Amino acid sequence: MNHKITTPLTFKSGHQSKNRFALAPLTNHQCEDDGTVTDAEVIFLQMRAEGGFGLVMTCAAQIEPSGRGQGFPGQLGVHRDEMLPGMTRIAEALKNTFSVVQIHHAGIRSPKEVIGQQPVGPSDHEETGSRAMTLDEVKQVIQDYIAAALRSEKAGFEGVSPAFIKYLSAWDRFVKDQHLTARLKQYDDTKTLTLSIHHSRWLDHTVWISSARSELGD
Ligand SMILES: Cc1cc2nc3c(=O)[nH]c(=O)nc-3n(C[C@H](O)[C@H](O)[C@H](O)COP(=O)(O)O)c2cc1C
Numbered sequence: 001m002n003h004k005i006t007t008p009l010t011f012k013s014g015h016q017s018k019n020r021f022a023l024a025p026l027t028n029h030q031c032e033d034d035g036t037v038t039d040a041e042v043i044f045l046q047m048r049a050e051g052g053f054g055l056v057m058t059c060a061a062q063i064e065p066s067g068r069g070q071g072f073p074g075q076l077g078v079h080r081d082e083m084l085p086g087m088t089r090i091a092e093a094l095k096n097t098f099s100v101v102q103i104h105h106a107g108i109r110s111p112k113e114v115i116g117q118q119p120v121g122p123s124d125h126e127e128t129g130s131r132a133m134t135l136d137e138v139k140q141v142i143q144d145y146i147a148a149a150l151r152s153e154k155a156g157f158e159g160v161s162p163a164f165i166k167y168l169s170a171w172d173r174f175v176k177d178q179h180l181t182a183r184l185k186q187y188d189d190t191k192t193l194t195l196s197i198h199h200s201r202w203l204d205h206t207v208w209i210s211s212a213r214s215e216l217g218d
Helices: 039-050 081-093 135-155 175-179 195-203 205-216
Strands: 055-062 098-104 159-162
Touching: 039 055, 039 081, 081 098, 081 135, 098 135, 135 159
Parallel strands: 055 098, 098 159
Antiparallel strands: none
């Protein structure tokens, strides 16, 4: 019997996963402090690929070169070129599956004690001690996402997935979601951006996706 879930899936890019089983991104806190890949992380993902998943996604990998977007201790990083050798090891270990990096910026949820600097987000936020991003910082983080996607491709991965869409209404762990969360954004704050700029530059996730596509293709 030919169950659909066991049949291949072809993506718009032409890449194919051999079945419809996909490993959800799972953060294991087992990379080095600076985001460098460890043997434990490579083996964890390799075992899932060998187990037969048609698509294996890494855990959320931080993207801002300074480390400001790190969300958890021991989080994987694709934020700097020094991460390439480790990321290449993971991509090679995932050769028999469709390999995807989840790219991530934790915004106000970056713990100060982990990142060693003030976290940033859509507006000043007392609870976390984070501050509003400037428009230039927003534009830079968009570029950081794109650079992380290109770095992932260079390492040998076949796809990237920005960590935000599934949390639009439910969670605010990721910086793009935070800009979409009414209780966190106070656009009349003079330190932050105007509503229209937020909408045109940040909130509309198609901007992110089309920016990335113009660099990466489908
Ligand atoms: C230990 C653990 C780590 C997780 N890490 C991530 C992550 O890095 N990125 C992400 O988007 N979701 C993460 N999740 C959420 C899972 O990918 C998944 O969405 C969630 O467990 C719900 O899936 P389920 O309905 O199949 O249980 C994590 C979940 C767990 C339990």
